[in-house]
Amino acid sequence: MVFSSSIFLWLFLPVVLVLYYLAQERWRNVLLLAASLFFYAWGEPVYILLMVVSILINYMFGCIMERTEGGTKKKFWLITAVVLNLGMLGVFKYAGFAVDSINSIAGTEVLPHVEIALPIGISFYTFQALSYVIDVYRREVKGQKNIISLALYISFFPQLIAGPIVKYHDINEQLGSRQCTAEKFYKGVQRFIWGLGKKMIFANTLAGAADMIFGLTTAELGFGTAWAGIICYSLQIYYDFSGYSDMAIGLGKMFGFEFKENFNYPYVSKSIREFWRRWHISLSTWFKEYLYIPLGGSRKGNGRTYINLFIVFFCTGLWHGASWNFVIWGMFHGVLLVIERLFLGRLLDKNPVKIVNHIYVILMVIVGWVFFRAEDLSYALGYLQAMVSFGKETFLGAGVFVTPYILTCIAGAVLMSGVLRGRIERFVRAHINQKVIDVSEVILCVFILGTAAVMLGSGAYNPFIYFRF
16 A cells, blocks of 8 residues: 555545544554554565564664673673564565575576565665664664554654654654644645656656666667656655655654655755765664764774775665665765765865756766666666767657656646745745745645545556665
């Protein structure tokens, strides 16, 4: 079950909301847990057992570490918990990739091919479970005695499938007590509808053109077609994933939870460092808190800092998928961050013509997205070659795929991605009455919801990109 589906919008969500607000406060977590398990079982009836096992394992280790004093014994329990969590993730997500890589290196089938279906959302809920046991080990929080609360934290349906990754120490108090106000509920509905619009109007529309172009062979790609495809995909993945995050944050508010932001207009960044402070914030801060800093961060000299960055971005790429393309994408960003630390960052900071910084970031991010989107490395390299084959085709050749409607969508998506949004908002706040703004926001939400309903009714639907991670 996904947020941008009729069954969720018109049946599941209304029923859960009504039952939640009718229930006594002490039963609300039980209700949300039941709803979350049902939500997950709707699409993964078998792998719901895997999630339950994850909950039980982490609950047990949290209780053990809570009773264990610091020292070798407590570290042993933490290592065991981490190994079990990563072990489950490794078996279901990376076993086939590891076997295929070994066979490829050996040049023969040393190991039999392994094909295991990937449980939806396993990367997200595994990282949340790891956050819990590590926070308990560090004494940042107490071990959760109420298994319902811990189970809800790991399985809560708004951010279960595609994030944001919620760290336990950010939400543990809300699991026990939270405020549900009319204002928060209204803001939640508004944020959810805004995210739905991002997904249905922008992401789905751009996905059509991107999928068609990336479905071509590299021999069929020309200069204009290749650029049109990767521009559409760059906007698609932003609106798809940030739209999901908006919907998750909005749903959280409806039930009284406050989740941290996951995106902050990343395409306005003036450096790759800034890009990663704005893109998938919950993942980058997770790796910073639970991997980069424990490795030593930037406290042990430049050489060690660069190694730590490479490790983090190798893991970031691998987290996204069992493919060398994702690893290359992660390492590509790692290399850029090292270069910025070496010298480029100082040049970017001193550069008075900031548009040059923006162009640099956009170009580097777009090149990275080619590896992220391509099915394999050879296709990615062929695609990049088409992007610099200036004489092969003009931008007019892309007109077969990029219709006037999609061009309009691209223009709107670019404007809403932060390029001019800040200036537009400041102008509106300065020149238009707040009551008019409030009424306009309601009208806009009604329009977005109606448009999304029409698109759903016409069968215009595709799953969220991050579902496969």
